[in-house]
């Protein structure tokens with residue numbers, strides 16, 4: 001067996017199941033689940049209809065590159081959303097089966113294991129796929145803590161030259177899971193400078209880019225930042241985006257990778273052998289979803305309503321503020337995050353995720369400690385009910 005498999009950590013939800021084992025939650029309260037980042041708003045009907053209207057596509061093998069109409073739609077969406085002057089649907093866009101598999105397989109394609117002690121830099125706390133992708137590609141993840149005293153920004157100064165010189169790939173996540181932090185233009189400029197100096201590739205995970213709270217201020221994306229800085233052809237940059245959260249289709253498994261054409265050419269070659277072509281019915285439904293913004297605006301309205309109500313009420317008891325974007329609250333806990341999670345589950349049947357499960361020890365600390373991640377994916381009524389129960393827990397603590 002591949003010995004790197006032994007280096008994989010249990011997934012945070014496995015750790016949570018273990019924590020909950022042996023706890024019998026108070027049955028007087030119906031369960032409320034806020035630990036998993038699975039969107040719960042309804043899938044728009046038109047997407048379901050296009051999917052079922054295209055089931056005849058099951059009779060053919062799809063190509064790994066995907067059909068041109070889908071790639072053209074994605075390119076048009078990118079141009080609209082990020083005011084890009086140019087993105088070539090034939091060389092700069094690849095549809096993927098959800099951003100998760102693409103974020104994972106990207107590391108397998110770009111890491112050169114023959115170069116000594118390859119490093120993949122990841123934010124900390126982080127989306128767990130980055131770590132597993134790095135390990136299975138034969139690299140070592142190196143974590144960059146994102147801390148409240150630094151407004152959860154990536155502080156590149158934490159890493160010495162020796163680490164940068166071995167870095168082959170950097171994952172960034174903006175809007176961030178779990179902090180909701182959106183990277184600024186200055187942060188992009190600095191990261192691009194580091195990439196120019198050390199030659200590493202940037203994988204920008206933007207799967208929450210469409211969940212934001214001010215319709216007039218959508219989050220900056222990596223391609224837009226690169227364009228504004230005159231980085232023609234997006235050197236060493238690939239972004240990953242997804243319909244899962246934008247269009248409430250996490251089960252459809254649809255997203256895309258876009259950016260530098262020569263990297264994507266190699267990635268496509270890898271994917272051809274890996275066998276990750278998108279189902280033709282899903283391609284048709286995805287095209288329809290990328291072509292429509294109305295449902296996305298309505299989706300944001302629902303999140304905006306929930307975040308406003310929940311943060312206002314929760315602020316009376318806990319230190320909590322609106323994230324820049326995404327659908328998580330990253331809440332500081334007055335007791336240990338693990339204890340808070342266990343007690344909330346035991347007494348009030350609400351499940352959240354301990355922040356320490358989403359992070360690793362780095363620089364002598366676990367930056368997720370004393371935080372919990374609360375995914376505001378349930379209905380407004382359920383989220384408000386959860387807030388009331390959290391307040392009750394706090395009043396008895």
Ligand SMILES: Cc1ncc(COP(=O)(O)O)c(C=O)c1O
Nearest residue numbers: 037098099100127177207242244
């Ligand atoms: C930060 C981040 N990136 C990527 C993904 C993967 O999303 P999908 O594979 O549904 O596109 C998730 C899912 O929760 C996520 O939180």
